[in-house]
Structures are given as structure tokens and as C-alpha cells.
Amino acid sequence: MSFDEVLSEQFPGAMLEADFVDRCSRVLRGAHGFRPDNALACVGVCRDELCRPLSVAVQAHWQETFSLHSLAAMVIVGKTGFAAVRSHAPQVDGRERYVFFFAPHMGLGPGGEPGDVQRIGHAGPTAACGALAAFLAELHRGRIDVRFDRHDIEQSLLKQRLLEELDLRRLPNLLALTRAAYAAGLADIEGLIEDTLDPARQDYAVLTGIQIHGPEHVNHLWPGACYAVVGGQRFDITP
Numbered sequence: 001m002s003f004d005e006v007l008s009e010q011f012p013g014a015m016l017e018a019d020f021v022d023r024c025s026r027v028l029r030g031a032h033g034f035r036p037d038n039a040l041a042c043v044g045v046c047r048d049e050l051c052r053p054l055s056v057a058v059q060a061h062w063q064e065t066f067s068l069h070s071l072a073a074m075v076i077v078g079k080t081g082f083a084a085v086r087s088h089a090p091q092v093d094g095r096e097r098y099v100f101f102f103a104p105h106m107g108l109g110p111g112g113e114p115g116d117v118q119r120i121g122h123a124g125p126t127a128a129c130g131a132l133a134a135f136l137a138e139l140h141r142g143r144i145d146v147r148f149d150r151h152d153i154e155q156s157l158l159k160q161r162l163l164e165e166l167d168l169r170r171l172p173n174l175l176a177l178t179r180a181a182y183a184a185g186l187a188d189i190e191g192l193i194e195d196t197l198d199p200a201r202q203d204y205a206v207l208t209g210i211q212i213h214g215p216e217h218v219n220h221l222w223p224g225a226c227y228a229v230v231g232g233q234r235f236d237i238t239p
């Protein structure tokens with residue numbers, strides 16, 4: 001199979017990631033009153049340098065962004081981090097506005113090989129997401145170390161959180177594990193929003209998906225949940 005075939009089969013509706021950011025941002029600005037001068041954008045992607053273009057695209061639309069980054073884009077920023085987000089947002093016309101972009105990631109090789117990505121200066125493919133690939137290897141060895149290692153904090157939290165999400169009667173492959181990371185992250189962001197934001201005076205947008213690194217260093221994005229909540233009312237956004 002080819003990259004394009006696997007992309008459309010596994011990630012229907014995937015588009016160039018710059019187009020995803022562009023379209024969502026235009027809808028927010030045109031229809032829902034979000035602007036760079038009245039909203040704070042937050043971005044949660046993996047620490048991998050391959051993920052950086054998504055942050056750059058968001059910054060081009062929304063100016064400086066608050067970082068929610070972690071290995072595999074797991075949402076570990078917590079209530080203290082969200083309290084910082086809340087206190088940093090502009091206060092315009094008596095309202096605060098937040099734009100949350102969130103996407104875990106995976107490589108997809110020229111033949112659609114899950115996880116494979118060709119990095120500059122490497123003779124062969126390497127894994128993306130490396131943190132998820134490392135956890136996947138542990139799962140398939142049948143020996144999972146779930147102790148909290150303070151010298152490997154993010155990976156410890158990743159494993160503990162994803163074990164809640166997985167049904168281990170069937171071992172996942174990398175695609176399934178990436179989708180589990182997406183589901184966990186989306187639930188955790190929505191949980192933090194519910195705990196910390198007040199829709200009576202705070203509007204927000206949740207723009208999420210899975211970032212896919214294809215051949216020739218081109219990033220795509222499969223759109224997941226995308227919506228805005230304005231004045232307490234939810235509006236779905238189609239990128």
C-alpha cells in the first residue's frame with residue numbers, strides 16, 4: 001500500500017496540518033469572535049521536534065502560545081498549569097477566551113508503515129511517537145514497569161494513564177495506542193476545562209486530532225473533536 005492509501009484508510013478526512021490550523025482559526029475569528037488580541041492559544045503536542053510545525057502554525061494565527069507539551073502530548077499540565085492559563089488570558093469586554101490545540105502524533109512511512117519516519121541525518125526510519133513505541137514494546141514483552149520513576153516522570157505518567165485507557169485482553173498496535181493517547185488527552189483536557197473554566201464569562205475552543213508525519217517531512221492532521229463554546233453554547237467546527 002502507499003502512504004496516501006493508508007492515510008485515507010486509517011485517518012479519513014486527514015489534511016495538511018497548516019490547512020487544519022488555518023481553517024479552524026478562520027472559523028473562530030469569523031464566526032465566534034476569537035481574535036489574537038482577545039484570546040490565549042494553548043498548544044499540546046509531543047516534545048518531538050517533528051511536532052513543532054503545528055505550534056508554529058498556531059503562533060502565526062494567534063501570537064505567542066501557552067505550552068501544554070509533554071511526551072506523546074499527554075495532558076500532564078494539571079490544575080496548576082490550567083490556573084496559569086486562566087490568569088494569563090486577555091480580559092476584553094468582560095470576557096476571557098481560550099483556544100486549545102491538542103494532538104498526539106505518529107509517523108507513517110512511504111508505504112504507510114505505522115510509526116516510521118525519516119529524520120534528517122538518519123540512514124533509516126526511526127519511530128514516532130518514540131515514547132508510545134517504547135511503551136508498546138513493554139506491553140508486547142508482557143512486562144510493564146508501572147513504578148513512578150522520578151528520573152522518567154513523563155513516561156511514568158504516560159504509562160499509568162494509558163493503562164487506564166487500554167483493554168489489555170487485546171494488545172494494541174501503534175495505531176491503536178496512538179488513538180488511546182488521543183482519547184486520554186481529549187478526556188483530560190475536557191476534564192480540566194470543566195474543573196477550571198466558567199462558561200458564563202469564559203469562551204473556549206477545543207481543536208484536536210492526530211498529527212501524522214508523512215514522507216518528505218510533510219505533516220498531516222486527522223481532525224478529531226473540534227468545537228467552540230461561546231456564551232455557554234457549543235458550536236461544532238468543521239476544518
Ligand SMILES: [Zn+2]
Pocket residue numbers: 046047048071072073105128129130131132
Ligand atoms: Zn512523540
